Amino acid sequence: MKILFILLSCFLLPVLCLQRAEEGCLQCTIKRLVKRIRSYQTQKDTDFHPPNFWSKTKGIYESQVKYYFHGDAASSHLRDMFSIYDVNMFATSWINTVLIEAYKYGRTPKPDPAQLELSLEAIAKFADKNANYTNSLMNFWPQNYNETLKIWQCTPKNLVTFFQFADDIPLETIEKILEKMGLKKLEGLIKFYTLMRRGIIGVFHIPPDFDDTFVNLGLGALLTDMQTDFPKQQNVWHVNNRNISSVLNALKKYAYRPFSNDKAVNSIDPRSYFYLRYFLEDAKKYKRDVALAPTWVQNIDEARRLISKGVLMPFNINNIGCTVSANVIYGITSGILSGLLKPDILDDPEIEKIYRNTSRLITWQLQTDLTKRPDLALLYYPSVLEFYWFVARSSALLERYALAGKLPHVALEDTRVMFGKALRGHVTTRILSMATRVDSEVYYDDFMGNTDRTLFNETMNKAEDRLFSTSMATNALQRIWIVYNETSKRNNWIHETPSLVHDTVTKMVAYLQKNILGFRYKPWNAFYSGSVKGKSTFPFFYPGNRVESSKKDHYSLYGMEGVISEEEYLQMAKTPKFHNETTPMDFNGFNNNTSGFPFWNSPPYTYATALLALSQFENTEIVEERFQPRLR
Incomplete structure (x- = not known):
């Protein structure tokens, strides 16, 4: 025992002392974060060799598929246990973006x-291979060629291979053994495994999406803006993205148009319609046509045709996610302001309509707390704070260029005004109200592990997404209330910044500096998730007026076509539907039901967002009131 104590002391004391010493050194923490993030990047390709090695792609940053078991101690333990390495472009694109921004807006060493x-080079491989032309339509996962069907399929290779590899496991026998051992929760895991194994092949064969597509465009715009610092890297991106017009053409083709007679694009996922209906009813009242950026690069006709090929959107119908909308707006905005795109793309009536409508929808959702249904408005991305940050990035960019001169298109100016008013008004109040304030500390929790129970059935908060949520809140408030000065290369708080905002950001930075590299909290996040997270997100519980099915083609469709009156909608909501359920009108949180759901976690993404928060803060100067930037 004494020897063990000595060995532990020799290992832990230097680490603890180093951590304590660096609590007062922001730059030291920043440099350590840079090193830690780099350690998560895969340096060589590897194939799937269970149980020790997952398939990995050179250049991709680590993320894992996990499952949100929650509640009692056994569920919490299962949440820790279940983890499958995932190869996707979304996390890697964001980590690179954040590393560059931390260098530009902060005092982080050059990547x-x-x-x-x-x-x-890795990200470039996610471009759609089914298109018979050069394009920048990006997939979340890599595409693998199906020789039998003669088509490229986008699938989570490790997840699919894992379930295929385990096809011969005698699950019923395992269940009986676990039951005799009294491990009923583990029996539940086996049932979950059985369900996932049955559905995984059909569910995770998706088309390209506009979220990854415009995140990639935003990365290209950032590199273009900084091509003096990154000439070779900007050229690498440009060589791999020679046909950017493919993105804009696809956006026009697949936009959701509820007032159109085109049945390929006038219907939407019933979950999306639930929260969109007030916005759409308002547009109908004032006779405004609507075209919105959707999630998937596919329409209903194509889904019907490609179902036998295994390339189709979930539930065979498109949806509208506000996080996707925010990234589409940032991609177009940053593309124009960086010079990657020409301002006259907004002279195209259809592109301008989509840009204005999507910006107006985002503003509407900012002002209404996502219509009190974040589970539906942020269908694949559970974090509200992340959504605020995504929107604030566009706002900050527009304000920065507006201060330097006139924006190159009136649509940009209108979006600047709308976003700025919502973000510096209701959103700031909302973010500040979400904070936990304990003595001199300020931090944010989302949902992960917040209501777990111990072996003695006592409630505990494991705060598994605290570091990520606090980083996102810090970044959001900074992007809303600071402006980057191109001359001084410093950030400045704008003149109107409330003292509570400055105090909250300062305390969050201190909290992150103290905890981000420690052992107390996990660097977890739910940067992506399955769309179904219990009854409140099951599409067949929501009103729909378009039902199609074909046993021959194994095809079915359930959606909402056009726009109906609120009176008619509420009557449909009261009518029992699938399994005799009525429409869930309220959202009570992801911890208030027993249902779990798959989510994607990336520790380096958490570290990168914390790096940006700390680096921006260190590069923000307090100037005399007369020199503080005043927004128009």
């Missing part, structure tokens, strides 16, 4: 060129 190029 390693080789590290950046490795990722850019």
Whole structure:
């Protein structure tokens, strides 16, 4: 025992002392974060060899598929246990974006060129291979060629291979053994496994999406804006994205148009319609046509045709996610302001309509707390704070260019005004109200592990997404209330910044600096998730007026076509539906039901967002009132 104590002391004391010493050194923490993030980047391709090695792609940053078991101690333990390495472009694109922004807006060392190029080459491989032309339509997962069906399929390779590999496991026998051992919760895991194994092949064969597509466009715009610092890296991106017009053409083709007679694009996922209906009814009242950026690069006709090929959107119908909308707006905005796109793209009536409508929808949702249904408005991305940050990035960019001169298109100016008013008004009040304030500390929790129970059935908060949520809140408030000065290369708080905002950000930075590299909290996040997270997100419980099915083609469709009156909608909501359920009108949180759901977690993404929060803060200066920027 004494020897063990000595060994532990030799290991832990230097680490604890180093951590304590660096609590007062922001730059030290920043440098350690840079090093830690780099350690998560895959340096070589590997194949799937269970149980020790997952398939990995060179240049991709680590993320895992996990499952949100929650509640008692056994469920919490299962949440820790279940983890499958995932290869996707979303996390890697964001990590690279954040590393560059932390360098531009903060005092983070310049990203390693080789590290950046490795990722850019990897990301380029996610472009759609089914299109018979060069394009920048991006997939969440890599595409693998199906020789039998003669088509490229986008699937989570490790997840699919894992379930295929375990096809011969005698699940019923395992269930009986677990039951005799009294491990009923583990029996539940086996049932979950059985369900996932049955559905995984059909569910996770998706088309390209506009979220990854415009995140990639935003990354290209950032590199274009900083091509003096990253000439080779900007060229790598440009070589791999020679046909950017493919993105804009697809946006026009697949936009959701509820007032159109085109049945391929005038219907939407019933879950999306639930929260969109007030916005759509308002547009109908004032005779405004609507075209909105959707999630999937596919329409209903194509889904019907490709179902036998295994390339189709979930539930065979498109949806509208506000996080996707925010990234579409940022991609177009940053593309124009960086020079990657020409301002006259907004002279195209259809692109301008989509840009204005999507910006107006985002503003509407900012002002109404996502219509009190974040589970539906942020269908694949559970974090509200992340959504606020995504929107604030566009707002900050527009304000920065507006201060330097006139914006190159009136649609940009109108969006600047709308976003700024909502973000500096209701959203700021909302973010400040969500904070937990204990003595001199300020931090944010979302939902992960917040209501777990111990072996003695006592409630506990494991705060598994605290570091991520606090980083997102810090970044959101900074992007809302600071402006980057191109001359001084420093950030400045704008003149109107409330003292509570400055105090909250300062305390969050201190909290992150103290905890981000420690052992107390996990660097977890739910940067992506399955769309179904219990009854409140099951599409067949929501009103729909378009039902199609074909046993021959194994095809079914349930959606909402056009726009109906609120009176008619509420009557449909009261009518019992699938399993005799009525429409869930309220959202009570992801911890208030027993249902779990798959989510995607990326520790380096958490570290990267914390890096940006700390670095921006260190590069923000307090100037005399007469020199503080005043927004128009």
